[in-house]
Amino acid sequence: MSNSAKAEAVLALHRFGMGPRPGSLAAVGTDPRGALIAELDRPLTLTAAAILPASAKAYRTVADDNARRAARAKQAQQQAKKQQTAAAPVMSEDQTQTQGQAQGQDKDAAEMAAKQAAEAVPDPGRPIYLQEAKLRTEAALAADIGFAERLVWFWSNHFCISAYKIQSMSGAYEREAVRANALGHFVDLLLAVEGHPAMLFYLDNLGSMGANSIAGINRSRGLNENIAREIMELHTLGVRTGYTQDDVISFANVLTGWTLVPPGDNPEHGGEFIFNPRLHEPGGQTVLGKRYEQEDAEQGRAVLRDLAAHPATATHVATKLARHFVADEPPPALVEQMAKIFRDTEGDLKQVAIAMVSSDEAWRGPPSKLKRPSEWGVGMVRATGITAVDPVRFTGGQELLGEGLWRPSAPKGYPDDEASWIDGVGRRLDIANNFAERVAATADPQAIIEDVFASEIAPEVKQAVGRAESRQQALALLFMSADFQRR
Amino acid sequence: MGFDNHLPTRRELLVGSGALFAWSQMPRIARAEGRDPRLLVVILRGALDGLGAIAPVGDPDWISLRGDRALVLDGKPPALPLDSFFALNPAMPNLHRLYKTGKAAIVHATATPYRERSHFDGQDVLESGLVKPGMTSSGWLNRALLAMESGGRVDPRGSRALGIGSVTPLVVRGSAPVMTWVPQRLLPASEDTQNRLLDLYQHTDPKLATVLQARMKLASLGGAPGAGDPMSDDPTLMPPGIARVRAYFAEAAGTAARYLAKPDGPRVGAMGFVGWDTHIAEGAASGQLYNLLGALDGAFAAIESNMSEVWHETVVAVVTEFGRTARINGTQGTDHGTGTVAFLIGGGLTGGRVIADWPGLKPAQLFEDRDLKPTTDLRAVLKGLLRDHLRVDEKILAETVFPGSADVKPMGGLVG
DSSP: OOHHHHHHHHHHHHHTSSOOOTTHHHHHTTOHHHHHHHHTTSOOOOGGGGGSOOHHHHHHHHHHHHHHHHHHHHHHHHHHHHHHHHTOOOOOHHHHHHHHHHHHHHHHHHHHHHHHHHHTSOOTHHHHHHHHHHHHHHHHHHOSSOHHHHHHHHHHHHTOOOHHHHHHHHHHHIIIIIGGGTTSBHHHHHHHHHTSHHHHHHTTOTTOOOTTSHHHHHSSOOOOOHHHHHIIIIISSOTTSSOOHHHHHHHHHHTTTEEEOOOOSOTTOOSSEEEOTTTSOOSOEEETTEEEOOSSHHHHHHHHHHHHHSHHHHHHHHHHHHHHHTOSSOOHHHHHHHHHHHHHTTSBHHHHHHHHHHOTHHHHSOSOOBOOHHHHHHHHHHHHTOOOOOHHHHHHHHHHTTOOTTOOSSTTOSOOSHHHHGGGHHHHHHHHHHHHHHHTTTOOHHHIIIIISTTOSOHHHHHHHHHOSSHHHHHHHHHHSHHHHBO | OGGGGGHHHHHHHOOOOOEEEEEOSOOHHHHHTTOOOEEEEEEEETOOOHHHHEEOTTOTTHHHHHGGGSOOTTSSSOOEEOSSSOEEOTTOHHHHHHHHTTSEEEEEEEEOSOOSOOHHHHHHHHHHOSSSTTSOSSOHHHHHHHHHHHTTOSOTTOOEEEEESSSOOGGGOSSSOOOOBOOOOSOOOOHHHHHHHHHHHHHHOHHHHHHHHHHHHHHHHTOSTTTTOOOOSOOOOSOOOHHHHHHHHHHHHHHHHHHHHSTTSOSEEEEEEEOOOOOSOOOTTTSHHHHHHHHHHHHHHHHHHHHGGGGGGEEEEEEESOOBBSSOOTTSSOOBOSOEEEEEEOTTBOOSEEEOOOOOOSGGGSBTTTBOOOOEEHHHHHHHHHHHTSOOOHHHIIIIISTTOTTSOOOOSSBO
8 A cells, every 4th residue: 555545544544434453454445535435334223232222211210210229218217317316215305405415416316317328229220321331332433434433423423312310221322222223314303303212201291381382371381392393403403593582482382292101110111202292382372484384293204304305404514424424614616516416405414424534625634633532431441352342441541531331411402613612631640550550461553553553653652652751651651642632 | 109219310420521730830020929829710610500609699580580490598598698688509508608798799680791602602601702703713811821931930840730620621621731730549650651652742742741740740749639549440320419519519628728838739721511501400599400500619628728818819700601591491491591609719709799790580580581691701710810819911911811801891890
């Protein structure tokens, strides 16, 4: 392979893939663009996903556990009360005060103990989260190139939920709604995520009810605007694209009734999406100037289909994709080309991805994008050839770097620009140093440079690695080098 | 319904949105007067419900607006009276004490010039200091620092900004260099490794070199609690309860104060707390908002305590992107609104008052018949602090720090 072909292959792995790993340069071969496109034809399913619970089952696991915990706490409290009553004999007047105080303290202590006992049970959503994290991370580690996995990550962040709020379903949500549609049409992806219980939960739609719905009339609760606004602002059209507060309210009314089946007596049921007509605002609604007269969930689907087809959505999505993969300020010609393909193919996301890597504009710029912590972390592990991770350690590292898996602090997801992340680079040194310490026995920095990177690394880095006082230090310097941080 | 069990967690947990200090040996003019002022800006991300924090209990329309969700003086627990008209959320006894001793002021019915309802655009306007979102990638605090630099009032060793957390808030981004601090949980790399990496960056990537240098300088100051703690293999990721939220707020704010208090430390800084987006079950008197305000109150105590001897030269401005709907929504929360409050605390403050041109709460008095109408431009407050506390030139404030704000006069008399 010529030097320039090697350089383009390494750039392909960094910019569009998960980073070089042993054997990945051979997988890219002499036609990086063709190799990236070919990877999109392989199935995106996680082979080991059969061991993981579907979102509804994961949700029930946590809901059932919460119910049991609440019951135990109640029982413990009652027990504590009984003991106090038993321990309070008739007393003389002058004893009353001190005894009363002591009793108060006992009571607090007993309640505290009961509460602690109930809370000490580990959250059953946590092991599910960790299993999901392990599978997802190992898929990224195992991929020859990782372009398809990067697209899953991108769409998962675009349509983010938060594991802080709905931990049990966070991984299943990505598999069921995002991964299954990441290379399909945008409209199907949109319908899948907005109708997924995890998203409805995350953006507060479960209890949202129309003022004139059956439930709305009988109860003093009502509408929640959150999901309607974020769908238009973040998921489809983009902010400041012409929708109004009235559109938000109408769309929120359209989406009333989109909720999940509450866990009930039937252990096989609960946590699935359901359209509940009793919560739904009756009648037609006008969104973005168009009237929607449908009676049920079709009304919401119709609005979502129109939002997916809106030209502002094409531009919004193309801009975000190009910004994520290519440059903080992506070349306008590239964005326009991707937006055009989006419009021409009715949002065929695979074609949009192909358009991106087929454009010279996407390859021309220098590797100036700073990898996000998750990309950098996976890239570091991939370089060593390690394919299995301890999910506690791995997700913990991501958390410390400010990009906890499925835990963005707001529905906008994690940012994609250098300014947001560069000040955290110093923190990466702690992680790199720690990882280097653990793999120094087996990972050879010279071999990584020569075999994995085909020596496509700055000469200063090679020199620093060569002069390092220990293998651990050499690895830490290599992992921290700009060649690892930028793409 | 079963899912109610989950509701508090997200709002309670998402607290770690970072903190930053602008790092500068300044402002010289104030120093020439024998003062050495400190300014800390705290951003509450998610839009604080101002009416849930500071209740207009004297307004005849208050009860009818919020019903049994209204904070009242005979509530359980009772709201803390500030004057004959306003009362403070009972979660904030520290703030109440500071207010009573003249070391805290409240600005009510205030807002930035932003009148839409997107969090992200709203924060952009709040932090950029511009009248519209998406116009700049620098923050007003950073530009205020630059203005001072150009006046030759900065230590020649250069200025630095410092951040807590891994994502840098816009308010301090800009040309003046930025430095971050993230709570230490791992054993840091050796000094030797850091020096070698710095050398490597200096030859290959100047931007990364700047960041690493900033971090190393910070470490040498040693203000961070637990720096050098043995590494922990188990960064706890379990969703924290309110106790951990309180601990986080107090630690982050307390650390900020510890750095600001150092004789050779930064003088200006900013940090953010998230979690204020109370769409569901807001709980001003006993739920999530009460808990968050309590955590914020604890942060105030940590700042006061760690500022210690320089507390009298300290001003803390606590601001948010916009307020929330005046009425409770369909899910016992509030949706995105407009007018809200700003808290000002600090030993350098002339406080003990609620500053408000009260717009009233009747439907016609609300902004778009839904939000508390803003009657005080938040920029007037910030400009007043920058002018009178840090001695930033008024013309620079109007032209570069808050461009297009010449008509918004700095509010006088905030600092003594």
